[in-house]
Amino acid sequence: QVQVAESGGGLVQAGGSLRLSCAASGRTVGDYGMGWFRQATGKKREFVAAISWDGIRTNYLPSLNGRFTIARGNAKNTMYLQMNSLKPEDTAIYYCACSGYYYGDDNARYPYWGQGIQVTVSS
Numbered sequence: 001q002v003q004v005a006e007s008g009g010g011l012v013q014a015g016g017s018l019r020l021s022c023a024a025s026g027r028t029v030g031d032y033g034m035g036w037f038r039q040a041t042g043k044k045r046e047f048v049a050a051i052s053w054d055g056i057r058t059n060y061l062p063s064l065n066g067r068f069t070i071a072r073g074n075a076k077n078t079m080y081l082q083m084n085s086l087k088p089e090d091t092a093i094y095y096c097a098c099s100g101y102y103y104g105d106d107n108a109r110y111p112y113w114g115q116g117i118q119v120t121v122s123s
Contacts, residue, residue, distance in 0.1 A: 002026040002112040006096045009117035012086055018119060020081040021073075022096035024112070033103030034079045035059075035110060036070065038092035038119075047105035048094070049081060059104060086121045094119050 008020040022034065035050030048068065050059045055072035069082040079096065094117055097110035 002032075002098055004096050004098055004112050004114035006094065006114045006117040009094060009119045011120045011122065014086060014088055014121055014123050016086050016121075017082070017084045018086065020083065020094055020096075020117065020119070022079040022081075022114065024077045024079075024096075024098050031101065032098045033101055034072070035097050035099070035103060035105075036081050037095045037097060037107055038090075039095070039116075040089075040092040043092075045095070045107055046092075047107065050103040050105070051079060052103045053101060057103065061105075083119070086119075088121045088123045090119065091121050092119060093117065 003025050006022050012018050031053045033052055036048040037045050038048050039045040048061050049070040051070045058070055067085045071080050096114040098112040099110040102109045
């Protein structure tokens with residue numbers, strides 16, 4: 001079993017930045033693809049970004065237009081999401097997820113999920 005935990009959320013003004021962190025523990029997670037999803041109130045869960053097990057390949061929600069950057073930490077079981085130029089529409093609960101090699105936008109292919117962390121962007 002793999003346990004996943006997010007940290008780093010909070011309240012920020014529009015135009016500001018936040019860095020989310022994700023740590024996975026349990027089984028060896030060095031070979032897992034990892035991703036970020038978000039869910040705003042009243043909306044479906046949405047793919048944000050994902051990264052391959054080796055940290056080389058990434059996928060992003062196209063509408064982010066380069067504002068967010070996903071990266072793996074020095075420890076294989078860590079991952080980060082740097083969020084810049086935040087907008088009120090980025091307000092959501094952000095979830096970290098782990099999969100077996102998959103690093104795409106289909107949330108059904110991620111078996112391990114964190115509990116989520118709130119990000120609120122004020123206007």
